[in-house]
Amino acid sequence: MSETAQLKIGDKTYDLPVIEGTEGEKAIDISKLRDQSGYVTLDIGYKNTGATKSAITFLDGEVGILKYRGYSIEQLAENSSFIEVAYLLIYGNLPTAEQLQAFEFEISHHTLVHEDMKKFFDGFPSGSHPMGQLSSLIGALAAFNPASLKPGLTAEEVNLEIIKLIAKMSTIVSWIYKKSLGHPVIYPRNKLDYVTNFMYMTFGQRTEDTEIDPVVVSAMNKLLILHADHEQNCSTSTVRIVGSSDANLYASISAGISALWGPLHGGANQAVVEMLQQIKEDGGDTDKWIAKAKDKNDPFRLMGFGHRVYKNFDPRAKIIKKACDDILEKLGINDETLEIAKKLEEVALNDPYFVERKLYPNVDFYSGIIYTALGFPTDMFTVLFALGRLPGWIAQWKEMKANKEPIGRPRQVYVGETNREYTDIKKR
Ligand code: SDX
Numbered sequence: 001m002s003e004t005a006q007l008k009i010g011d012k013t014y015d016l017p018v019i020e021g022t023e024g025e026k027a028i029d030i031s032k033l034r035d036q037s038g039y040v041t042l043d044i045g046y047k048n049t050g051a052t053k054s055a056i057t058f059l060d061g062e063v064g065i066l067k068y069r070g071y072s073i074e075q076l077a078e079n080s081s082f083i084e085v086a087y088l089l090i091y092g093n094l095p096t097a098e099q100l101q102a103f104e105f106e107i108s109h110h111t112l113v114h115e116d117m118k119k120f121f122d123g124f125p126s127g128s129h130p131m132g133q134l135s136s137l138i139g140a141l142a143a144f145n146p147a148s149l150k151p152g153l154t155a156e157e158v159n160l161e162i163i164k165l166i167a168k169m170s171t172i173v174s175w176i177y178k179k180s181l182g183h184p185v186i187y188p189r190n191k192l193d194y195v196t197n198f199m200y201m202t203f204g205q206r207t208e209d210t211e212i213d214p215v216v217v218s219a220m221n222k223l224l225i226l227h228a229d230h231e232q233n234c235s236t237s238t239v240r241i242v243g244s245s246d247a248n249l250y251a252s253i254s255a256g257i258s259a260l261w262g263p264l265h266g267g268a269n270q271a272v273v274e275m276l277q278q279i280k281e282d283g284g285d286t287d288k289w290i291a292k293a294k295d296k297n298d299p300f301r302l303m304g305f306g307h308r309v310y311k312n313f314d315p316r317a318k319i320i321k322k323a324c325d326d327i328l329e330k331l332g333i334n335d336e337t338l339e340i341a342k343k344l345e346e347v348a349l350n351d352p353y354f355v356e357r358k359l360y361p362n363v364d365f366y367s368g369i370i371y372t373a374l375g376f377p378t379d380m381f382t383v384l385f386a387l388g389r390l391p392g393w394i395a396q397w398k399e400m401k402a403n404k405e406p407i408g409r410p411r412q413v414y415v416g417e418t419n420r421e422y423t424d425i426k427k428r
Helices: 033-037 073-079 082-091 097-108 115-123 130-144 155-181 194-203 214-226 234-243 249-261 268-281 286-294 315-330 336-348 352-356 363-373 378-402
Strands: 004-009 012-020 026-028 057-060 065-068
Touching: 004 033, 012 033, 065 073, 065 082, 065 315, 073 214, 073 315, 082 097, 082 194, 082 214, 082 378, 097 155, 097 194, 115 130, 115 155, 130 155, 130 249, 130 378, 155 194, 155 249, 155 378, 194 214, 214 315, 214 363, 214 378, 234 249, 234 378, 249 378, 268 286, 268 336, 268 363, 268 378, 286 336, 315 363, 336 363, 363 378
Parallel strands: none
Antiparallel strands: 004 012, 012 026, 057 065
16 A cells, blocks of 8 residues: 555545655655646745656765666765766666667767857857856757757757767867867867777867876876766756756756856856965965854855755765875875865864864865865866766656656746836836
8 A cells, every 4th residue: 555645624634645765765756746636736946846766866865876777976976987877877777788889889979069069168268167158059059969959859860969069078078178278179089988088079189199197087087977967956947947948958058058157056166266265375274264154144154065855965075085195195286275184174173163064075175185186176066967967967858758757847936026017207
């Protein structure tokens, strides 16, 4: 007998079905509530509201568990590659060797970007933020792939757009960086694997013999895997709701990039490093800045701390923190901001303000330190987050369409003026 919830309103009682997920999560299905009772629910910020049933990513914020398609993030970060994880998220299973080779071959043969896309770069003012550029350029891909706008695309046609997008995003991200330096862009080399090719286009010289340090490639793979999906976060929910209007894949992902830009979301990795630099220039007094973060009258927040879902350690932060130590040691870099970050973490984790509110380091707290060690400037960090999150966005968009979910259209409670008569402007 399946469980039901009962809602009593006045002298009426409504039975609401309860559904249970494969990991034991439970939800009250209110999809018929308004028809039955005339009531809607209100949950600003959707803190208690499930938007869908998904088989892609599971996270348990209380315990600090994160799994993609049932595989733990720890195992994938340790053993897999970013492109293999992308396959897992999008198609649901780890690929065989043949499947992975075919996937990588397909992608490597779509990495070129239409030469006319370069004209967009000439239009951006120098120093314009890479996230604004990325959102525009990914949206513009629809113009260069008119077939993607055809209604009723077949599964094969959708898959081709997915392959193109994964391939071209890495080229576009590297070109954004090169253009920011005023350097000529570097074209992809199809015999390189996805991440090596990306690092080659970003940091390589124009000569064919540029070697990319395997230590750097390994760290980049791990970072991209850790960012690949995170269930119904702000930007993923944006991708799903834009896609639910039957907007094309490029428009949906472009919207997700814009949502990720916000400093409360993906933009936090840039804000963390700027915060650490600020504390370093201010003399490194972490107690002073912790006090500011706790002060309700001070707008300063400890960026990279806290999470809507994780009320325990973000498992990704643990992995990145260790990777930080490893990569800095291997590259022989002594980064003072890492020491400041560790001190902030130590102080915060023993401070009642943070403990009571269950505020722990999240994925963004340490990632910027590694990106800096790998040679990226601060304003490229969130673009790298987007590159990592792309397969997750695609998988979620694909699932929403496969489930034939209706167009997303939340309700509201109106609290504005009621009836008013129009008056002539002379009489106002
Ligand atoms: C990402 O959702 C995802 O999965 C996102 C993400 C993903 O992979 O997609 O994990 C990526 O976005 C990680 C989060 C990156 N953002 C930051 O690091 C920005 C700093 N953190 C916050 O602003 C905040 O913690 C949020 C936005 C992450 C979560 O905010 P919530 O859930 O809306 O919680 P809240 O703002 O209501 O805070 C609850 C309390 C408040 O204090 P009280 O009003 O109860 O007294 O905690 C306080 C907040 O003031 N608080 C902080 C704080 N975060 C929360 N106080 C100081 N510093 C902070 N960082």
